[in-house]
Amino acid sequence: MSAALVTTNPASPNAVPQADALLEIRHLSKSFAENRNMLQFASGRPARVLQAVRDVSLSVRPGETLGVVGESGCGKSTLGRCIAGLYEPSAGDVLWQGRPLSAIGNRRAASRQIQMIFQDPYSSLNPRMTLQQTLSEALKAHGLGGSGKQRIERVEELLLTVGLPPRLKDRLPHALSGGQRQRVSIARALALEPRLIVADEPVSALDASVQAQIINLFEELRDKFGIAFIFIAHDLNVVRHISHRIAVMYLGEVVELAEADALFETPRHPYTKALLSAIPWPDPEHRVTSTGLEGELPDPLNPPAGCSFSTRCCWVEAACQAQHPTLDTFDPGHLVRCRRMREIN
Amino acid sequence: MSTATSLMTVDGLVTRFNGHGAAVTAVDGVSFDIRPGEIFGLVGESGCGKSATCRSLIRLFGGAPAEVAGGSILFDGLDLATLNDRRMEDIRGARIAMIFQDPMTALNPTMSIGEQICEGLRRHRGLGRRAAREEAVALLASVGVTSPGSRLNAYPHQFSGGMRQRVLIAIALACRPKLLIADEPTTALDVTIQDQILKLILRLRDDSGMSVLLVTHDLGVVAQTCDRVAVMYAGRIAEMGETRQIFRRPAHPYTRALLDALPAHAGRGTKLKPIGGEPPNLAAPPVGCRFHPRCAHAIDRCRQSLPDLHAVEPGHESACLRVEELGL
Numbered sequence: 001m002s003a004a005l006v007t008t009n010p011a012s013p014n015a016v017p018q019a020d021a022l023l024e025i026r027h028l029s030k031s032f033a034e035n036r037n038m039l040q041f042a043s044g045r046p047a048r049v050l051q052a053v054r055d056v057s058l059s060v061r062p063g064e065t066l067g068v069v070g071e072s073g074c075g076k077s078t079l080g081r082c083i084a085g086l087y088e089p090s091a092g093d094v095l096w097q098g099r100p101l102s103a104i105g106n107r108r109a110a111s112r113q114i115q116m117i118f119q120d121p122y123s124s125l126n127p128r129m130t131l132q133q134t135l136s137e138a139l140k141a142h143g144l145g146g147s148g149k150q151r152i153e154r155v156e157e158l159l160l161t162v163g164l165p166p167r168l169k170d171r172l173p174h175a176l177s178g179g180q181r182q183r184v185s186i187a188r189a190l191a192l193e194p195r196l197i198v199a200d201e202p203v204s205a206l207d208a209s210v211q212a213q214i215i216n217l218f219e220e221l222r223d224k225f226g227i228a229f230i231f232i233a234h235d236l237n238v239v240r241h242i243s244h245r246i247a248v249m250y251l252g253e254v255v256e257l258a259e260a261d262a263l264f265e266t267p268r269h270p271y272t273k274a275l276l277s278a279i280p281w282p283d284p285e286h287r288v289t290s291t292g293l294e295g296e297l298p299d300p301l302n303p304p305a306g307c308s309f310s311t312r313c314c315w316v317e318a319a320c321q322a323q324h325p326t327l328d329t330f331d332p333g334h335l336v337r338c339r340r341m342r343e344i345n
Numbered sequence: 346m347s348t349a350t351s352l353m354t355v356d357g358l359v360t361r362f363n364g365h366g367a368a369v370t371a372v373d374g375v376s377f378d379i380r381p382g383e384i385f386g387l388v389g390e391s392g393c394g395k396s397a398t399c400r401s402l403i404r405l406f407g408g409a410p411a412e413v414a415g416g417s418i419l420f421d422g423l424d425l426a427t428l429n430d431r432r433m434e435d436i437r438g439a440r441i442a443m444i445f446q447d448p449m450t451a452l453n454p455t456m457s458i459g460e461q462i463c464e465g466l467r468r469h470r471g472l473g474r475r476a477a478r479e480e481a482v483a484l485l486a487s488v489g490v491t492s493p494g495s496r497l498n499a500y501p502h503q504f505s506g507g508m509r510q511r512v513l514i515a516i517a518l519a520c521r522p523k524l525l526i527a528d529e530p531t532t533a534l535d536v537t538i539q540d541q542i543l544k545l546i547l548r549l550r551d552d553s554g555m556s557v558l559l560v561t562h563d564l565g566v567v568a569q570t571c572d573r574v575a576v577m578y579a580g581r582i583a584e585m586g587e588t589r590q591i592f593r594r595p596a597h598p599y600t601r602a603l604l605d606a607l608p609a610h611a612g613r614g615t616k617l618k619p620i621g622g623e624p625p626n627l628a629a630p631p632v633g634c635r636f637h638p639r640c641a642h643a644i645d646r647c648r649q650s651l652p653d654l655h656a657v658e659p660g661h662e663s664a665c666l667r668v669e670e671l672g673l
Contacts, residue, residue, distance in 0.1 A: 071535035072506075177623055178391075207390035207562065212606040212619035219616065234535065241608035241617065278540035280565030282609055284588045287569055292540040296505055 021059040028092035052078040054252040065229040067243030075252040080198045084116040115189035119201035121181035125173040132169040138191040158187040179210035251308040258334040268336045351378035359415035360401045367628045371397040373580040384557040386571030394580040439469040442517035446529035448509035452501040459497030465519040484515040507538035528560045579635035586661030596663035
């Protein structure tokens, strides 16, 4: 079954030599114009622009899991949607094995390579379609799965792959638990044999014991089929467990990018340090009593001049507010966007 | 288990939801006590009855067809389970206050923040308009809202999630309650804001000496804030004790499995250890120990009778029949 999933993919671009990066994004930005009412429109004031993602460059290697963490409104979901092709980036490039994503073909062809899994397993499945119908639809839409009988077999195979008994195939989503629904979403993504799955908060809606089941499933799929993951989440412990490398986002920008262990053991950016110290650690013998990060995220319609984090940073000085910092190398493979990174570490 | 020193003693609480035909017993014989000035945690997964338990205490079911069908809730010399609705209203909001999970929907969007805080001050403490306003400013300042005077006239939509939760805490504290019930107060918030709100609750407890019943699904939150904790599973308490005892020596297979499932406790590159199976349907719970269908240590005895809590060390109780033989 594992072999079938990889080798029967007719869209596998075997002709392209194995590039180092499966997916590379360069200077990607995405902005949204503010919705204006009639009065605001008539006033002639230009619409304000919300820069959800600002100049993000990242890459994912085949079989690698890249974690993206940050708090609500940091742009991590928008980034995921740009990668999956659900949003058109405002600027920048998305390269697939070194070539523009558009070279694969249209949106449909790209979706054979890049699939997405969403946070809410309750609203991301059609409540009036059985599992068989949901999964067959994905196959039919892409002309996969052959005859009706073959499709039924393929659906059973997919259900088994994600750890669901095939007898559930005639159930409607309401008859499934949250964990089972998320498994169906994963099966739907796997149906097209993608090389990359963008998972946007795939376990946040699940209980701890079920969360562990789904994380194990992701790791199995990665090892079995060599699928690369972009794993977007706010739960840092989960991201650490599953990711090879982690990007930390704040107000639309990557502020730190490093190997998972390096990021957790030696965080270099003040925001990452604050974020890690705010995790409630499940150990009552080590209680953190120090005050954490003060204040809240600045208004994204009105980001601070200079460093985005300067309004909450305890190491801030005048120059931080004057000049926008660049993402610089701290150690090989460890990038930090802080002009005082050498002084404070 | 009732002690002279406890603020609230819950004994044999049973709460039933009467749905279409089938009644679901969401809370089935739960007993615990909350001491003055402590933070008592109720932890468990969705549907374990932790929210139903705390809603039973103040009889606030949000229109759901639920009723307290048994047990007693002793608080301040009264049995809340037998109080009529009118007298319950005098207690709810005054001596027992509650904050909810979702700060987006718990506030009235058509009333200013100031009006919503003053409402309780005038109803329960009988303050005049001006005195209530002054008190509201002081309350907002105490929960860390900056420039509280000018924020009184603002509406909930002008506040962020964290700020709304602060406003809800200010409303809850308005009548200086002896017990604050906090049902997943930080679940909808980001981790840095969660940290701020938990530290705020700890500080307010230290300043006022109130007790807090903290309901959460997050064992990290429990470890960082609670003095004592009860772990619930399928409408029953599986284990109860001091937070340190529970983490140092989990004396129930369910607690142990929950702790083992945490990514924070798994080594790098190792597989997580999920709990197999799913929680039972409470309309038809399994006979015997509720956890036995998912328990690796279940034997015939576990399938026969519903086990009660018994002490495993001073202040630490477990509902597992096999604690001693398993050496948990």
